[in-house]
Amino acid sequence: MTARPAARTLLAVAGASIASLLLAACGGGSSDTGESSAASASSEALSHVHGLGVDPADGRVYVATHQGLYTVAEGQKPKLVGDSRDDFMGFTVTGENTFIASGHGAPGSDRPGNVGLIETKDAGRTWTTRSLSGEADFHSLDSAKGTVYGYEAGRIRISSDLKSWDDRATLEALDVAVSPTGDKLLATTAEGVVTSTDGGRTFGKGSGNVQAFVSWPAEKSLFGIDMSGKLSSSADGGKTWKELTTVPGGQPQALTAVNADHILAATMSGVYESRDGGKTFSELAPLVS
Template identity: 30%
Template sequence: MNLTQSLYRTLFAGVLLTLTACNASTVTLTHVHGLAFSPDGQQLSVPSHHGLAVYSDGQWRKADGPEHDYMGFAVTRQAIYSSGHPAKGSGLPNPFGLIKSGDGGATWQPLALQGESDFHLLASGFDSGALYVYNGHPNSQMRSAGLYYSLNDGARWRRAAAQGVSEVPAAMAVHPVDKQQVALAGNSGLYLSTDAGKQFQAVVQGEQVLSAAFSLDGKSLWFGSYADTARLSTLDLQTLQVSALGLPDLTEDAVAYLAQNPAKPQQWAIATFKRDVYLSQDAGKTWKALAQAGKTLD
């Protein structure tokens, strides 16, 4: 069964995570645009259509800061990068282009392409800070659609040929240290480049790959896929061997986002297209539900 159409209908209709405060202590996830731990590992953030949801100390809350529509979202050791659209009444350019926060999302600095582009696919190296985006439309710095990267916070963009990939990617990940290593996921499989996106090698074929994240030690690539059922796997970057991990019971659902805790490497989180969020303390062997169908669980 090919879940591409049904999953992406769910993505754009409901997993983009709008934050609804039902009362002082309840946050409902109606849209989910990403998933990331803070650099100190103290909180898990979910960017959304109306700001950030945060899970910390066993509780959910709405984060401080503007309730922007955060789309592409990447957390590095030094900063957060995002794209999307400004909150109503903010007076900021729409779309954002590329923006950056050095205080956990409380305030944001415009970097590039304000009023021109909204990058739904944006990824960055956790320690390198290398930024990669997939641009759907030409703008003043990108003459055509495709894969681009920047090594100076968006001041200059370079086009990556992405040879070996013939489809629009569903997800993207950047190696934490190696600026040249980037992964693309799509309906046909998982692709890996070691030359800044010039050439990609298919490392997983025959199944839809819908999410990807490099482990922070740089040794493996985690990815969520679908082939008759949801799967979660790791790719050893040295041997290219794929190993299966466990998952909660996901019915006509799949892993949309993955994140590893920088302070607790055994701790991983996943978010699904149907707005479930799970946390593992043992590198994917067992999972605890933090949210189900958008309902947060404290």
């Protein structure tokens, strides 16, 4: 498994903990065809989580993994959505029954190694290619006010129609998150969380608080999780952080805050949920290595 050039630089700066996290997140890099995936993985076992989300239509929790999209619920076994075993590298919920994603086609499928930007309007049962098929592999996706923000191959790219893309800043990052009002974009780097106020064209200096993943559901409710699984919140857009708790399971794989109270996190051991603003977490589903 080989990290991309931008990732390799970030690894050298940030050290061993972020190195292993980035290698897991990259899943083989943008040229990966998915052949290293465990295609025979059980429909009741989760591994290599890349994204989390909740469908506002019914409150169901979705987990985007190296071997397909699943739904999970406490006390129930994970269920594969549809019949796709594609590697979902980037994933976010944009509306009722509507998600966007990116990644790699499953071995033996007719989908390309890099699927570009794909969209579902039936809660993951079927997917439609919207743009960049065979070209792009977004490792992070977020949206606000009808605009999609993606991080792909070391650069920020944005789109208002899912078809045409505007390339913005280049930087070495792991995750991006846009403010609910759409006026600020954050990226997690080895120097800390960096902020853009011009739509991702330029970024300021890092805050010094190194987070692996960030999620911004409400203006004064920004959440970040660091390399050890420590969850923190910020009420000022990432300038200062308040430690909340440590999510079970060590290194994080994904973070999504649905609102100020409802938070989802995936670590090395499982998918966890908080309903009290990150004070406590319960396990929704275990992960297998």
